[in-house]
Amino acid sequence: xxxxxxxxxxxxxxxxxxxxxxxxxxxxxxxxxxxxxxxxxxxxxxxxxxxxxxxxxxxxxxxxxxxxxxxxxxxxxxxxxxxxxxxxxxxxxxxxxxxxxxxxxxxxxxxxxxxxxxxxxxxxxxxxxxxxxxxxxxxxxxxxxxxxxxxxxxxxxxxxxxxxxxxxxxxxxxxxxxxxxxxxxxxxxxxxxxxxxxxxxxxxxxxxxxxxxxxxxxxxxxxxxxxxxxxxxxxxxxxxxxxxxxxxxxxxxxxxxxxxxxxxxxxxxxxxxxxxxxxxxxxxxxxxxxxxxxxxxxxxxxxxxxxxxxxxxxxxxxxxxxxxxxxxxxxxxxxxxx
Amino acid sequence: xxxxxxxxxxxxxxxxxxxxxxxxxxxxxxxxxxxxxxxxxxxxxxxxxxxxxxxxxxxxxxxxxxxxxxxxxxxxxxxxxxxxxxxxxxxxxxxxxxxxxxxxxxxxxxxxxxxxxxxxxxxxxxxxxxxxxxxxxxxxxxxxxxxxxxxxxxxxxxxxxxxxxxxxxxxxxxxxxxxxxxxxxxxxxxxxxxxxxxxxxxxxxxxxxxxxxxxxxxxxxxxxxxxxxxxxxxxxxxxxxxxxxxxxxxxxxxxxxxxxxxxxxxxxxxxxxxxxxxxxxxxxxxxxxxxxxxxxxxxxxxxxxxxx
Numbered sequence: 001x002x003x004x005x006x007x008x009x010x011x012x013x014x015x016x017x018x019x020x021x022x023x024x025x026x027x028x029x030x031x032x033x034x035x036x037x038x039x040x041x042x043x044x045x046x047x048x049x050x051x052x053x054x055x056x057x058x059x060x061x062x063x064x065x066x067x068x069x070x071x072x073x074x075x076x077x078x079x080x081x082x083x084x085x086x087x088x089x090x091x092x093x094x095x096x097x098x099x100x101x102x103x104x105x106x107x108x109x110x111x112x113x114x115x116x117x118x119x120x121x122x123x124x125x126x127x128x129x130x131x132x133x134x135x136x137x138x139x140x141x142x143x144x145x146x147x148x149x150x151x152x153x154x155x156x157x158x159x160x161x162x163x164x165x166x167x168x169x170x171x172x173x174x175x176x177x178x179x180x181x182x183x184x185x186x187x188x189x190x191x192x193x194x195x196x197x198x199x200x201x202x203x204x205x206x207x208x209x210x211x212x213x214x215x216x217x218x219x220x221x222x223x224x225x226x227x228x229x230x231x232x233x234x235x236x237x238x239x240x241x242x243x244x245x246x247x248x249x250x251x252x253x254x255x256x257x258x259x260x261x262x263x264x265x266x267x268x269x270x271x272x273x274x275x276x277x278x279x280x281x282x283x284x285x286x287x288x289x290x291x292x293x294x295x296x297x298x299x300x301x302x303x304x305x306x307x308x309x310x311x312x313x314x315x316x317x318x319x320x321x322x323x324x325x326x327x328x329x330x331x332x333x334x335x336x337x338x
Numbered sequence: 339x340x341x342x343x344x345x346x347x348x349x350x351x352x353x354x355x356x357x358x359x360x361x362x363x364x365x366x367x368x369x370x371x372x373x374x375x376x377x378x379x380x381x382x383x384x385x386x387x388x389x390x391x392x393x394x395x396x397x398x399x400x401x402x403x404x405x406x407x408x409x410x411x412x413x414x415x416x417x418x419x420x421x422x423x424x425x426x427x428x429x430x431x432x433x434x435x436x437x438x439x440x441x442x443x444x445x446x447x448x449x450x451x452x453x454x455x456x457x458x459x460x461x462x463x464x465x466x467x468x469x470x471x472x473x474x475x476x477x478x479x480x481x482x483x484x485x486x487x488x489x490x491x492x493x494x495x496x497x498x499x500x501x502x503x504x505x506x507x508x509x510x511x512x513x514x515x516x517x518x519x520x521x522x523x524x525x526x527x528x529x530x531x532x533x534x535x536x537x538x539x540x541x542x543x544x545x546x547x548x549x550x551x552x553x554x555x556x557x558x559x560x561x562x563x564x565x566x567x568x569x570x571x572x573x574x575x576x577x578x579x580x581x582x583x584x585x586x587x588x589x590x591x592x593x594x595x596x597x598x599x600x601x602x603x604x605x606x607x608x609x610x611x612x613x614x615x616x617x618x619x620x621x622x623x624x625x626x627x628x629x630x631x632x633x634x635x636x637x638x639x640x641x642x643x644x645x646x
Binding site: 022027150166267272273291297305 | 478481482483484485486487488489490491493494495497498499518571572575576578579582583584585597601606607609611614615618621622625626628629633640
């Protein structure tokens, strides 16, 4: 396929399947090790609503039957695996007859939208700053300002989120405090709704961008330093090409490639960071769903959300790995030579 | 530990006339600043315990929602000198919470990272040095585990088991901290295995353990430190994440737990900035210190970065 060696594709795909399988198994084993009986939790929830539940013993039995808790563990495991493959995570306990998948399907677009938006902004800003940090013609003040911006890199997005929320929502009241769209607008393709979504999404996205662009900047800086000394850059200078032209066409284009692989390793952290940002902004995504489920002790939802997020992470790593040989032909040639 | 390595590096510098002992790469200002700030936080915890009444971390031991000294809260109450950093909505003194909470948070990071590092060193060396099947299994396992975000597996775990102790939390996080050191060390070992001094040691009949730990390990020290610090950061981020979701230790004060309580009680809207702001600021300082250490270590192990 496009000159990418088969063995490479095969390896990546097997790693992906293994990741998903191990994650699914972990999620299955962990609750089984605990003494808590999900059927009793469910019954406890009913009892707390109506004080006394008649025929509780029968209900307990039928619930166990329904959750498949009477089967041998091996059967339970295979049933679970099949359910996972078909995205059937059971029903939510907190909002009772709603299937977990429906809840996830409602939350997923918000999370994906926020993630892709903040990722694109971060990638552009981060790499540009990294390139300018090394370039000889960057104005002096910038060379002082950019490294000091790096301080933010180390802070997790939840802290920057709290700070931005306080400054811009509580003090200045420029942006709404929480939620992903206003209460007065009706969802749909109308201008009010889109504007509301944008103003609500701005701060969560900003709090992710502020603390993650430094990762790209630092990586780009290192790569630019190594590209800077290359012969072809010197030759381009000797030819008298415009410095700006050399920067974009000779240096950045070569330096930016390994950034893509570095990204694959960071996806997991980015996703977890975003989950927490969604929680503090009460953004309608997976993070809020997860947090509400933790409060409600809704295990089915917790399991479903965790699995889907891990699946998303593994999938994006797979995509990056697949795209990489297309972006960087050197990988293809190496594989062919070997 | 940095000092020990500094001594071993010193003679090299003295041998060449142009360099003096002030050129010692381990005396990197970023590294020293980072270590200094972290030591400050640890000292705050240690000395604070002796000087300050730590009983004040219990609920209801202080008046509610007092601001820090020199400020007024929305009810017009001024801060009291008895509670210099203010109190939270459940009647706990924030200074006491920070004194107890900050070292707890750092400890989770350090313990988790230390266990991960040790496992990583053993696995990385085994994979790189023994090769064959061992290498395949370790490589695939670390490739697979590195893509699983620890936060989500731990959320499943802790939502089932409820309260956990600090140490158990550190152990759980450590289960996700061995992958990157393993990969790093494996790659380094593979490239070093072919180098002259390792061949020399092999020819002179040194045992595998001797070559691994006496010949190769010292060369990896800057990388190992870097990886260790990066892992401490990740571990603390994960721990704080769990705490902010309301999981983690329930009865022991941690910085994340204070932030969780603050968000849940609407401290942001009620303008109780000290409640969420102080632990946030302390965590931010902690992360900045860790970043400085990491940048310093980068410059030590990669001299090309020192120019800029």
